[in-house]
Amino acid sequence: xxxxxxxxxxxxxxxxxxxxxxxxxCSVQKAYVETSSEEAQKISGSTTSLMNKVDFRxxxxxxxxxxxxxxxxxxxxxxxxxxxxxxxxxxHGLKYCPCRMITKNFEEDLKLVCPCNFRIHETYxxxxxxxxxxxxxxxxxxxx
Amino acid sequence: xxxxxxFHARECPHCIAMMPxxxxxxxxxxxxxxxxEVWHNEKNADLMRSYRDIIxxxxxxxxxxxxxMNTETDAIICGEVEYEKLKDWAxx
Numbered sequence: 001x002x003x004x005x006x007x008x009x010x011x012x013x014x015x016x017x018x019x020x021x022x023x024x025x026c027s028v029q030k031a032y033v034e035t036s037s038e039e040a041q042k043i044s045g046s047t048t049s050l051m052n053k054v055d056f057r058x059x060x061x062x063x064x065x066x067x068x069x070x071x072x073x074x075x076x077x078x079x080x081x082x083x084x085x086x087x088x089x090x091x092h093g094l095k096y097c098p099c100r101m102i103t104k105n106f107e108e109d110l111k112l113v114c115p116c117n118f119r120i121h122e123t124y125x126x127x128x129x130x131x132x133x134x135x136x137x138x139x140x141x142x143x144x
Numbered sequence: 145x146x147x148x149x150x151f152h153a154r155e156c157p158h159c160i161a162m163m164p165x166x167x168x169x170x171x172x173x174x175x176x177x178x179x180x181e182v183w184h185n186e187k188n189a190d191l192m193r194s195y196r197d198i199i200x201x202x203x204x205x206x207x208x209x210x211x212x213m214n215t216e217t218d219a220i221i222c223g224e225v226e227y228e229k230l231k232d233w234a235x236x
Binding site for chain 1: 151153154155156157158159160182183184189192193196204206207208209223
């Protein structure tokens with residue numbers, strides 16, 4: 001079961017089954033102690049980190065960099081999808097995929113937050129021209 | 145009585161791509177396909193969710209858009225398909 005962990009040196013927050021061996025922020029070893037979700041939310045919420053479409057686009061480009069996939073080169077498609085992703089965050093709370101529908105089971109619906117774990121989906125896995133369901137991410141060609 | 149439904153989303157490129165096929169189908173064979181937008185209409189979203197057990201096994205275990213559903217036969221199509229395949233779905 002996932003829990004919240006706080007670095008006792010720099011207040012870095014980690015959410016996972018176990019804490020990192022080394023804090024990625026301050027590099028101190030064995031620095032994490034379990035904390036409550038309330039405390040973790042207060043600490044992480046103390047820094048304002050608003051993300052607009054441009055920021056998100058940069059974030060997913062960085063995510064794709066060095067991976068075997070890339071952002072779709074069809075700019076119109078990407079714009080449409082980003083519009084949907086941000087409308088979904090505004091209207092439904094998280095950056096849900098615009099090409100799927102939430103079930104209202106929160107744990108289940110976390111699988112629809114963009115970028116999702118599309119590499120295991122049948123539309124991507126083992127396909128030379130694989131892509132995520134909505135087509136935001138496409139498998140990188142050898143020469144790209 | 146059978147009802148033909150297209151569950152779609154406003155910002156879903158697959159749905160946008162399928163709209164001309166739906167227009168053509170309605171014009172050519174005179175069927176009516178109810179186009180129900182699901183991300184901006186909660187009632188439509190609830191209706192789509194009410195068909196989870198029928199849709200998900202045929203759509204990669206998820207509620208994907210577009211989903212074409214015949215409420216009488218439970219025939220389902222997910223995603224972008226050729227016009228002829230859509231026509232088969234609508235006429236069977």
